[in-house]
Amino acid sequence: MPLSPDGLWSIGELAEHAGVTVKTVRFYSDRGLLPEASRSSGGHRRYGPAALDRLRLIRSLRALDLPLPEVRRILDEDDGTGGQALEAAVAGQLRQLGDDIRALRWREAGLRLIQECAPQERADRLRLLGAVAAPPSTDPLARFWRAWLPPRMPARARSAFLDVAVPAPPDDPGPAQVLAFARLNAFVNRPCLASEPCQPAAHTSAPDFRPDALYAGLAEAYELAGAQVRRGRAPRAGEALDCFVAAYAASGRTRDTPYFRRALGPSLAADPRIDHYWELVAEVTGPGDGRPVATPGVAHDWLLAALTAQTAEAAA
Structure with a gap:
């Protein structure tokens, strides 16, 4: 024209x-x-x-679905190509698109979960799914552990533990993973009954209790035990167990002795159990092919079984 x-x-x-x-x-x-x-x-x-x-x-x-304020900033760039404003806007859109795709995948898996379950299970599963977003937030899980962990635990050690204990929702979940995460959410939001302890005995011990020594040592022990779990090895004495016991001894500023080991086993066995939490974590994060998942809970149980067997053998 x-x-x-x-x-x-x-x-x-x-x-x-x-x-x-x-x-x-x-x-x-x-x-x-x-x-x-x-x-x-x-x-x-x-x-x-x-x-x-x-x-x-x-x-x-x-x-590209860029909002008008972003378009204005790009047009105002001096070089005429959008420059940094365009790069920032595109990066922001890609992040948002990634979030949207993850949300759609969680919604799809949730719909498949309802579609594939038996009719008598649908009401319960709808209730569970209705309590979480898509994709779900991990904030309720983190709050659960912050209440569980000792109050004087250093921030760095607390953060390191939360990285392990709070599973990231998978980007492309299957229906079983969506159900497991919804059950995790329900588990951490249930009230703690007055008739049952809500924290391990170690967290309410003497004023000189050292939570940093306990959790740093447990992290190493769980890693060593996890390698044994993944190989399918039965609980046994060794480096992992020694590291496990040493963590509890150091946290109470005492020594690892046969007497300490005999007392530690029953004390840990009497602690409140959250095995179901770790079972659900394994379902959320596991490969889904039946291979054992070495969560901290699984590693802890392996080490406690090793300690119990060792002390029983020493007493025989």
Whole structure:
């Protein structure tokens, strides 16, 4: 379409040349994204040739679902290519798209879970799924552990433990993983009954209790025991058990002796059990092929069994 004698287009001519409606051109003009070159004697908008390229760029950016404030920042970049504003906007859109895709995958797996379960199970599963978002938040799990862990535990040690104890929701879950995570959410939100202890005895011990020594040592012991669990080895004495006992001894500022080991086993066995939590964690994070998952709970039980066997053998 040729320009008029003054080298400008009317709003209708620009719209026709760009393949959009007059309403669209007016919308972007009114919001300051598409400046007009001048006004006719009758007050009608007039646009120069550069407006066509700018309008096409606006449409391309909007086709990427970029919001108007982001489009404005990109258009205001001096180099004419969007520069850092464009890079930041695209990166933000990619992050949002990733979140949306994960949410859709969780919704799909949740729908498949309802579709595939027996009719008599649907009400319970709908209740569980209704209590979590898609994808779910791990905040309830983290709050559970912050209440469980000793209050004087150093922030770095607490953070390191939470990294292990709070499973990240898988990006592409199966129905069984969605159900396990929903059950985890229900588990950590259940009230702690007054008739049962809510924390291990070690957390309520003497004022000189050292939670940093306990959890640093347990992390090492669990890693060593986890290697044994993954190999399918039965609980046994060795480096992992020695590290496990040493963690409890150091936390109480005492020594690892045969007497200490004999007393430690029954004390740990009497602690409140959260085995179901670790079973669900294994379902959420495991490969789903039947191989053992060495969660901290599984490693703890392996080590406690090794300690019990060792002390029983020593007493025989």
